[in-house]
Amino acid sequence: MNTKRTTELDRTIGARIALLRKAKRLSQTAVGDAIGVTFQQQQKYEKGATRIPPSRMHAIAELLEVSVSDLYGEQTSEGGNEVLGFLKVSGAAEMVQIYGSVSPEIRKGMLSALRAIASVAKIAETARAAAGSGAQRGETAIIAGAEA
Known part of the structure; x- marks a missing residue:
């Protein structure tokens, strides 16, 4: 070899x-x-x-x-x-680079924003699971809007 x-x-x-x-x-x-x-x-x-x-x-x-x-x-x-x-x-390495390139004050804001986004996403995920496969079209749109 x-x-x-x-x-x-x-x-x-x-x-x-x-x-x-x-x-x-x-x-x-x-x-x-x-x-x-x-x-x-x-x-x-x-x-x-x-x-x-x-x-x-x-x-x-x-x-x-x-x-x-x-x-x-x-x-x-x-x-x-x-x-x-x-x-x-996907995108994680870029996120780390961006996070490292800003001041500590901006990092605090970024973390707060990320936590808020994660919280909303979790709520939307829970609502989607609760709605089940029989969810009406309007309910799905409301849940999708909560993620935006």
């Missing part, structure tokens, strides 16, 4: 590193500098184009505050997989 070829696992690990790096608001250059490689090499790691040596994988995990097992997708640390799971949701 040719050990120089990358595998799906290499691409998966690279994608996890990219998600965690973005969540920490770190650039590829910053990660590369911290582990002793160029940003181009870090980019190759994240794309799964180049295998990551164990010592570098350990350095990346420490920098991102997760275990090496978290990079492989194994459940060992408390927060790592929760973050990875969240960041796989």
Whole structure:
């Protein structure tokens, strides 16, 4: 077997590193500098184009505050997989980047708004479930309007 070829696992690990790096608001250059490689090499790691040596994988995990097992997708640390799971949701990585780019005062407002939206969505979901499949068209429109 040719050990120089990358595998799906290499691409998966690279994608996890990219998600965690973005969540920490770190650039590829910053990660590369911290582990002793160029940003181009870090980019190759994240794309799964180049295998990551164990010592570098350990350095990346420490920098991102997760275990090496978290990079492989194994459940060992408390927060790592929760973050990875969240960041796989469409738009989540962008949300994290936007959140990190604003002042603490704006963040408080964003959290309040997000909590309010989640509360309204939960109420609408409960109402939709209570209405059941026999809901009339007007009731469905009212529930849908509550989500907007």
